[in-house]
Amino acid sequence: MEKNTDLEEIYGHYFQTYYTKLWRLAQQILTxxxxxxxxxxxxxxxxxxxxxxxxxxxxxxxxxxxVGWLVNALKNVLRNMLREDQRWHARLRQVxxxxxxxxxxxxxxxxxELEGLIPPEELDLLKRLYLxxxxxxxxxxxxxxxxxxxxxxxxxxxxxxxxxxxxxxxxFDPDVEQSGPAEHLSNRGGSKR
Numbered sequence: 442m443e444k445n446t447d448l449e450e451i452y453g454h455y456f457q458t459y460y461t462k463l464w465r466l467a468q469q470i471l472t473x474x475x476x477x478x479x480x481x482x483x484x485x486x487x488x489x490x491x492x493x494x495x496x497x498x499x500x501x502x503x504x505x506x507x508v509g510w511l512v513n514a515l516k517n518v519l520r521n522m523l524r525e526d527q528r529w530h531a532r533l534r535q536v537x538x539x540x541x542x543x544x545x546x547x548x549x550x551x552x553x554e555l556e557g558l559i560p561p562e563e564l565d566l567l568k569r570l571y572l573x574x575x576x577x578x579x580x581x582x583x584x585x586x587x588x589x590x591x592x593x594x595x596x597x598x599x600x601x602x603x604x605x606x607x608x609x610x611x612x613f614d615p616d617v618e619q620s621g622p623a624e625h626l627s628n629r630g631g632s633k634r
Contacts, residue, residue: 494514
């Protein structure tokens with residue numbers, strides 16, 4: 442029991458000391474990549490980085506630089522968030538294009554809403570987040586719900602969307618440009634040591 446208390450104190454120290462600095466870094470990276478400020482997503486990313494550190498105490502605390510380890514964990518979390526955003530943007534763009542298609546032979550997936558694969562209001566919610574660039578905070582305020590409630594609703598909508606689309610075998614999972622750490626560093630003018 443004492444070891445767990447010691448770990449909690451150590452993690453508490455890192456959280457209190459570095460949370461704001463990591464949040465600013467996350468906000469800067471997200472703004473640079475998305476073109477908009479979203480303090481809530483930055484906070485989510487930092488909390489996720491601390492969760493990764495909590496789940497890997499030997500790697501985190503055994504690191505030569507635990508703060509550097511946290512920064513790298515945060516960058517990985519952000520990279521994954523941005524990739525997921527790109528995938529959803531591409532998926533929803535595909536759906537939007539299919540729904541907007543007015544030819545005699547509609548594009549695959551054009552009857553997505555008609556067949557009930559995803560309710561129109563859920564599709565609209567995903568479009569607002571991933572195509573229109575609205576934040577969770579903005580949408581939650583408009584809907585009069587908590588941000589956490591909206592996040593759970595979005596998560597469920599995305600899971601349902603993927604499951605039903607895959608079942609219908611019309612789901613196109615767009616390729617998202619993947620880059621490794623060395624390419625990321627070289628794109629920023631750095632080098633892998």
